Amino acid sequence: MSFRSPSAEAELPDGGRKGRLTRLGCRFALLASMTIVFSVSARAQEKGGLEAKLQYCKTCHGLSGQGYLGYFPMPRLAGQQPEYIEAQLRAFIERRRTNPIMFNVAHVLSPAQISALANHFHHLNPPPFGGAPRGAASLGKKIYDEGLPESNVPACSACHGTTGHGQNEIPRLAGQLYPYMVGQLTGWTKQRGQGTAVDTSAIMAPTAHNLTRSQIEAVAAYVSDLH
Numbered sequence: 001m002s003f004r005s006p007s008a009e010a011e012l013p014d015g016g017r018k019g020r021l022t023r024l025g026c027r028f029a030l031l032a033s034m035t036i037v038f039s040v041s042a043r044a045q046e047k048g049g050l051e052a053k054l055q056y057c058k059t060c061h062g063l064s065g066q067g068y069l070g071y072f073p074m075p076r077l078a079g080q081q082p083e084y085i086e087a088q089l090r091a092f093i094e095r096r097r098t099n100p101i102m103f104n105v106a107h108v109l110s111p112a113q114i115s116a117l118a119n120h121f122h123h124l125n126p127p128p129f130g131g132a133p134r135g136a137a138s139l140g141k142k143i144y145d146e147g148l149p150e151s152n153v154p155a156c157s158a159c160h161g162t163t164g165h166g167q168n169e170i171p172r173l174a175g176q177l178y179p180y181m182v183g184q185l186t187g188w189t190k191q192r193g194q195g196t197a198v199d200t201s202a203i204m205a206p207t208a209h210n211l212t213r214s215q216i217e218a219v220a221a222y223v224s225d226l227h
Ligand code: HEC
Pocket: 053, 054, 056, 057, 058, 059, 060, 061, 072, 073, 074, 075, 076, 077, 084, 085, 086, 088, 089, 099, 101, 102, 105, 117, 171, 191
């Protein structure tokens, strides 16, 4: 790679050496300052990028991550376990959990953005959305706390915790939207566990399968009101 044109060298009085060094020095100084400017603006852009992503998430998942009740219910992300959020974003990206909307949203996120977004939503704490039919909530509580031994359904609390807050890759269910949960539990194996390798979705599959529709509605109504 040549730094100088031959005509520039001919103009130098000392045969070019000193001038060449000075010019080289200037170029390095310029290069160095440009590198600093670029890396500062790249950092600013990444931060701006994250802020923009967050606003985008909130157009669907609600301003405080509380979820949104529409034709497609948008799940609550507030207070969710960060490991679970990260695991699900990876599942969407790898199409182990098939959802065209969330594939498009997630596949452009960097690993650092995924962690930052998961951490942000984990720290939000709006009240539950509510609005679920209340009629069967006491049956729901019984299923949640004790399971249904006759149908091979374990107590949900054994994994999701007595208050429904989850842990690590086991999600928080407290305050999750009723229609979203009913949809997930009735369509479990149509959407999750689609890859060739077994993933964490397999842990829930038999439980989702062994619950009847009315038992699903009961337990979803119960947890949707937990704080
Ligand atoms: C255009 C609407 C839309 C946008 C924007 C959006 N989501 Fe989603 N998201 C959804 C829908 C719909 C679902 C439920 C998919 C399903 O039915 O399984 C979902 C599901 C999720 C889930 C799984 C939740 C769970 O409880 O399993 C996570 C995590 C998630 N989104 C994170 C994000 C993040 C982070 C962003 C921003 C980068 C984002 N979403 C932006 C619509 C959206």
